[in-house]
Amino acid sequence: MTATVRPAPVIGGVAPGDRLDLRICWWITVGFYGLFGVIFVLLARVMPPPGADLSTEQIVAFYADHRTTIKIGFGILMVAIGGAAIASGIVAYEMTRMSVGKVFVYTYIVSLSVGALPGCLLAAICCLTATFRADLDPQVTELLFDITFLSFVGSLGCFVANYSILALAILLDENEVFPKWMAYVTIWQIVTELLAAPVFIFRTGPFSWNGVISFWEGTALFGIYMMLLIRLVRRNITTPAAVS
Amino acid sequence: MRFDAQRVSLWMSATFGGILVVAFLIFPGFFPPMSPTMSAQEVADFYADNAPLIRASMITFDFCGVMLLPLFTVVIHQLKRIRTSTDVFAYCYLSAVTSGAALLALANLFWLIGAFRPERDAHLVQLMNDLAWITFTAPVGTMVAQNLCFALAVYLDQGERPVFPRWVGHFNIVTGLLVIPAACASIFTSGPLAWDGLISYWLRLATLGTYMIVMFVVLRRVVAEELAEEAGSAEGDLALAVG
Amino acid sequence: MITNRRSDTGRLTSVWLALCGLTVVSAVAAAAFDDGRHNVTVGLVVLLIGACKARLVLQEFMELRHAPRWLGRLTDAWLLGVVAFVAVMHAYQRHR
Amino acid sequence: MRRRLLAMVPSGEDLDVPGSINMWLFVVGELFIFAFYFFVFMMYRTHATADFVGSQRHLNLAVGAGNTVILLTSSYLVALAVQAAREGSHDRARRLVRWTVALGVVFMTIKLGEWAYEVRHGYTFPSDDFFMFYFALTGVHLFHVLMGLGILGLVLHELRTPALQRQFVVEAAGTYWHMVDVVWIVLFALLYVLR
Numbered sequence: 001m002t003a004t005v006r007p008a009p010v011i012g013g014v015a016p017g018d019r020l021d022l023r024i025c026w027w028i029t030v031g032f033y034g035l036f037g038v039i040f041v042l043l044a045r046v047m048p049p050p051g052a053d054l055s056t057e058q059i060v061a062f063y064a065d066h067r068t069t070i071k072i073g074f075g076i077l078m079v080a081i082g083g084a085a086i087a088s089g090i091v092a093y094e095m096t097r098m099s100v101g102k103v104f105v106y107t108y109i110v111s112l113s114v115g116a117l118p119g120c121l122l123a124a125i126c127c128l129t130a131t132f133r134a135d136l137d138p139q140v141t142e143l144l145f146d147i148t149f150l151s152f153v154g155s156l157g158c159f160v161a162n163y164s165i166l167a168l169a170i171l172l173d174e175n176e177v178f179p180k181w182m183a184y185v186t187i188w189q190i191v192t193e194l195l196a197a198p199v200f201i202f203r204t205g206p207f208s209w210n211g212v213i214s215f216w217e218g219t220a221l222f223g224i225y226m227m228l229l230i231r232l233v234r235r236n237i238t239t240p241a242a243v244s
Numbered sequence: 245m246r247f248d249a250q251r252v253s254l255w256m257s258a259t260f261g262g263i264l265v266v267a268f269l270i271f272p273g274f275f276p277p278m279s280p281t282m283s284a285q286e287v288a289d290f291y292a293d294n295a296p297l298i299r300a301s302m303i304t305f306d307f308c309g310v311m312l313l314p315l316f317t318v319v320i321h322q323l324k325r326i327r328t329s330t331d332v333f334a335y336c337y338l339s340a341v342t343s344g345a346a347l348l349a350l351a352n353l354f355w356l357i358g359a360f361r362p363e364r365d366a367h368l369v370q371l372m373n374d375l376a377w378i379t380f381t382a383p384v385g386t387m388v389a390q391n392l393c394f395a396l397a398v399y400l401d402q403g404e405r406p407v408f409p410r411w412v413g414h415f416n417i418v419t420g421l422l423v424i425p426a427a428c429a430s431i432f433t434s435g436p437l438a439w440d441g442l443i444s445y446w447l448r449l450a451t452l453g454t455y456m457i458v459m460f461v462v463l464r465r466v467v468a469e470e471l472a473e474e475a476g477s478a479e480g481d482l483a484l485a486v487g
Numbered sequence: 488m489i490t491n492r493r494s495d496t497g498r499l500t501s502v503w504l505a506l507c508g509l510t511v512v513s514a515v516a517a518a519a520f521d522d523g524r525h526n527v528t529v530g531l532v533v534l535l536i537g538a539c540k541a542r543l544v545l546q547e548f549m550e551l552r553h554a555p556r557w558l559g560r561l562t563d564a565w566l567l568g569v570v571a572f573v574a575v576m577h578a579y580q581r582h583r
Numbered sequence: 584m585r586r587r588l589l590a591m592v593p594s595g596e597d598l599d600v601p602g603s604i605n606m607w608l609f610v611v612g613e614l615f616i617f618a619f620y621f622f623v624f625m626m627y628r629t630h631a632t633a634d635f636v637g638s639q640r641h642l643n644l645a646v647g648a649g650n651t652v653i654l655l656t657s658s659y660l661v662a663l664a665v666q667a668a669r670e671g672s673h674d675r676a677r678r679l680v681r682w683t684v685a686l687g688v689v690f691m692t693i694k695l696g697e698w699a700y701e702v703r704h705g706y707t708f709p710s711d712d713f714f715m716f717y718f719a720l721t722g723v724h725l726f727h728v729l730m731g732l733g734i735l736g737l738v739l740h741e742l743r744t745p746a747l748q749r750q751f752v753v754e755a756a757g758t759y760w761h762m763v764d765v766v767w768i769v770l771f772a773l774l775y776v777l778r
Contacts, residue, residue, distance in 0.1 A: 101249030102324075106317035106338060111310055114345040118353055139365045143372075146360055151353050156303075157310040158349060165314070168252065184609035187730075188616065194726055197303045198719065200356045201709050206623050207719060213623055217616070296707065496666060503659035507652050510771075514648035517776035521640075525632045526778045537772030541765050544655075548662045549761045550601040550754075558600055561611060569618050569769060576625040577777060 022237045025090040030230060032083020035076070043073025044127060047219065049149050049210040052203035056138045059145045067131045074124040081121055088112040090233060095166070098173035107165045115158030123152035153209040153218075154200055156193045163189045178232055189225050192218035250321060250467045253314030258460060260311030267304035272297050273355075277440035278373070280433040287373050288366035291359050298359040302352055309348045315456070316341040318463050319394065325470065327403030333393040340393070344386040351380035381439045381448065382430035384423040391420035412462050415455075422451040502547040509540050530577045538570045601665075602755035610762040613727070617766050620723070624716045624773060631712060636778055638713035641706055643697065647775040650693050651767065657686035658764040661735070661757045668742065668753040676753065677742045683760065684735050691728055694721060717774055724770055727763050734759055 040047040045066050054062065063070070088109060095105045130136065130144040163186045170183035196214045198207035206213040268274060272294040282290070291298065316337070323334035354376035358369050398406070398413030426448040429439035436442040513536040520529040545566065546552050551559045598604045628635045664679035698718070701707075708718045738756045741747045 101321065103249045103253050103314065103317045103321045106320050107253065107314050110313050110317065110338065110342045110345060113342050114310060114313075114349055117346045118349045122350075122353075139368060142361075143357075143364065143368050146357050147353075150357050150360060154356065155306070155349060155353065157306045157308065157352075158345075160307055161310040161313060164256075169249075172249070172252075180603070180605040181608045184605060184612065187609065188612060191613075191616070191723060191726065195719065195723060197307070198708070198715075200299050200303060200360060202715070205712070205715065206627070207715065213620065213719075217619060221616075296709075496663060499659060499662050499666070503655065506655045506659075510648055510651045510655065513772070513776050514644055517778055518644055521778055525636050530777050533776040533778075534772055537768055537776075540655075540768045544658060544761055544765050544768065548658055548764070549758055550665075554600045555598075558607060562614070565611070565614050565618060569621055572622060573625055573773065573777075576629045579629055 019237055022090065022093070025086050025093075026230070026233060026237060028083055029087040029090055029233075032080060032087055033226060033230070035080050035083070039073040039077050039080070043069045043076075044124075045069065046123065046127065046148070046152070049153070049215065051210055052146075052149065052199075052208050054145075056142050059142050060138050062145075063127075063130050063141060064134075067134075070127050070131050074128050077120075077124045078128075081116065081124075084116045084120065085113065088116075091166075091229065094177055094233060094236060095169055097175060098169055098177050099175050100169045100172045104165050104169040108162060108169075111158050111161040111165065115155060115162060118151045119155040119158060120152065123148045126151070149209045150200065153196055153215060156196055160190055160193045163187070163193070177236065182228060182232060185225055185228060188221055192221050248467070248471060250318045250463075250470075253318050254460060254463055254467065257312050257315035260308040261315075261456060261460075263304060264308040264312070267301040267308065270297060271301040271305075277445050278377070279440050280374075280377070280438050282370075284366040284370040288362075288364070288369040291369050291373070292362035295359045295362055298355060302356045302359070305352045306349070306356070309352060310345055312456070313341065313345055315460060315463065316390075318467065319459065322407055322463065322466055322470075323394065323397050326397050326401045326407045328397055328400045333397040336393040337390055340386045340390040344390070347379055347383050347386070351376050354379060377439045378430050381444055382427050384426050384448070387423050387452075388420045391416035395420075407466060408462065412458075415458060419451050419455045423448050499547065502543055506540050506543055509536050512536060527578050531574055534570060534574055534577065538566060541566055602758040603751050606755035606758050610758055613762055614765070617769070620720060621769060621773060624720065627712055627716065634711060635713045638706070638711055639774070639778070641701065641704070642717070642775055643700075644775055646693065646697055647771060650690055650697075651771045653686050653690050653693070654764050654767050657683045657690065658761050660686065661760045664738075665754055665757040668748075668750060673742045673748055677739060680735055680738050680742070680753075680756075684732055684739075687728055687732050687735070691725060694725060720770055720774065724763070724767060727766065731756075731760050731763050 045062075050059075050062050092105050092109050095108055096102065098104075126144045126148040130141050130148070167183040167186040167190070170178045170180065170186070195207070196218055199209040199211075199214050202208045202211070205211055209215060273290070278287070278290065320334045320338050320341070323337055324331040326333075354372050358372035358376065395413040395416040398408045398410060398416075401407060425437060426444040428437035429441070429444040432438045432441070432444075434441075437444050439445060513533045516529060516536075517533055520526060542563070545562050546559070549562075551562060600607050660679050660683045664676045664683065667673075667676040667679060698721075701714070706714050708715060734756045738753050741749060741752045
């Protein structure tokens with residue numbers, strides 16, 4: 001595929017070596033998503049999520065088993081969540097270099113920052129609150145359990161807006177900051193968000209919040225999408241300055 | 245018809261705003277609005293009986309609520325065009341819009357979580373319902389700040405041809421003032437200031453609705469003027485490079 | 488962009504008629520042999536009809552006949568894979 | 584390993600595909616994503632075939648077949664439109680694309696009518712496994728039809744503007760619309776006629 005891609009326009013003729021600010025942001029973005037994976041998968045055991053069909057006792061047991069790792073993981077996330085802002089900032093900067101109006105950049109920034117709150121932070125906060133008091137009433141623990149996963153897997157609108165604006169911007173952009181096929185990869189993301197909508201209805205099966213379609217396929221495609229996006233931003237940063 | 249980012253944004257917000265109105269109408273708790281004086285058991289029964297409709301409308305709300313953002317970002321772009329000394333108001337407007345959108349997303353989630361497990365303890369369902377309604381109704385501060393910044397930018401426009409007519413500034417001030425009493429929905433449980441009351445509910449929603457429609461019409465004209473101005477400076481046709 | 492092909496509207500029309508015919512045949516077959524129980528043979532027949540229809544659209548309408556070979560092979564592999572696992576899973580019922 | 588992978592990436596004249604190579608990446612990707620949905624559907628069907636066949640009978644086969652014919656016809660019209668655009672008769676192409684969009688809208692209305700009929704008769708999204716998949720898969724397909732109508736709208740804009748009228752845009756839209764048709768052909772087989 002890369003054979004078909006014209007080299008991205010150079011960042012204001014600045015030599016690659018000088019773009020220290022972009023490199024710092026890029027490394028922070030990579031670090032954040034790495035840390036995000038470690039926290040959510042290994043420490044908090046929130047990805048892959050436990051089933052929505054767990055009984056109240058099982059839910060209390062889940063929190064009891066992972067109490068310390070949840071506290072460590074999401075404790076770190078309370079600090080590391082800033083990486084999400086930098087990750088959205090660096091892509092927003094790339095969008096300012098497109099030939100499309102700045103309106104899309106503002107929508108990108110606003111929708112992603114809205115997404116970070118219910119999409120990621122609310123889940124971490126509810127998990128921490130659920131493990132905060134050992135003698136929490138099981139019914140309340142179950143409610144916090146629901147808020148955690150319904151907000152984590154179930155906040156859709158912000159990301160759909162974010163993806164559609166990015167896809168539209170890439171399609172309309174004449175400077176080829178991102179190759180056109182990236183717009184289509186982004187549209188796949190919109191489809192996975194669409195298929196995550198039934199998590200509010202089903203507690204088991206492929207469309208529950210740990211279902212094979214709503215969760216696994218969405219996460220797999222998100223992994224591919226984010227890896228490609230980070231690689232493309234990297235390519236833009238290291239593109240040599242224009243010779244002429 | 246050129247593919248201008250602003251025009252695309254306006255029409256995106258218009259279409260999803262239309263879908264949002266439909267989702268708003270089919271939500272069983274909006275017509276007539278649920279009363280804060282309902283007992284926990286009544287609230288739990290309401291969620292249990294209407295779970296499918298609540299889920300359908302709130303999932304649509306989840307998708308389309310954030311899609312109103314493009315309209316506000318067009319406003320931000322226009323604010324940056326206004327010849328005030330700096331474009332500080334644009335950035336104030338940007339941050340106000342962000343928190344406003346986050347509030348809508350949170351309220352939407354609380355309703356959906358309330359309807360997730362009908363067998364949940366009634367008091368917890370009532371808790372989620374209260375959280376949803378208060379988050380949906382009371383925090384009007386971001387709207388007031390938005391409108392204030394917009395109005396000030398319009399009044400302080402020193403450009404030879406003002407971007408926005410002055411009445412739009414007055415309109416923003418009036419709408420900002422009309423929604424302020426809705427903040428009392430977090431205090432009163434009955435009367436016109438309660439979240440189902442005449443002022444906090446009906447007036448606030450009517451104001452929001454008119455605000456979106458009027459701003460859409462005004463922005464369409466302002467964007468058209470800007471494009472005409474730019475066309476004067478022979479900017480190329482923004483061809484769609486779908487290739 | 489393919490430019491060197493004479494316009495074969497007639498060919499497209501015949502493909503279209505074939506597709507509609509196959510659809511009606513598969514619907515009638517499903518309705519006629521429908522006895523309320525799980526029926527493997529009818530299922531396989533209908534599945535094959537569907538596969539033919541899909542291949543017709545891929546090769547004719549999407550002009551894969553004139554496209555580079557790797558693209559045709561990729562879509563054929565996809566179609567073969569889908570039909571294979573659907574047929575296997577559908578037929579699997581017989582032994583249980 | 585990476586070098587071998589890169590060697591497989593088609594380039595040069597290999598990329599002379601109908602429409603644009605980017606659209607083909609999107610179409611092939613969508614086909615494989617839908618293949619994954621079909622796989623999951625069949626997995627659940629093997630565990631409860633009797634229930635699936637039982638619920639399947641509540642679908643109206645005639646309406647399903649009619650809808651398939653409508654979508655096939657719209658695919659045929661867009662193929663003709665691509666031919667017409669290639670021959671330079673852009674007005675005829677525009678008329679054909681307008682008819683394609685009309686048939687697409689008819690397809691969507693019939694499908695939404697089917698949904699309303701089934702929901703009124705008590706077969707809703709969570710009622711059982713078959714209808715869970717039925718509403719989810721046809722829902723995702725409807726979303727793709729909607730996106731297709733958007734793309735065809737862009738083609739109308741393209742053909743109307745003399746400065747543009749680029750052939751690869753018309754062909755790319757055709758490629759996408761035919762993919763939506765192929766996916767529906769398989770969906771029709773799985774949901775309606777696979778007894």
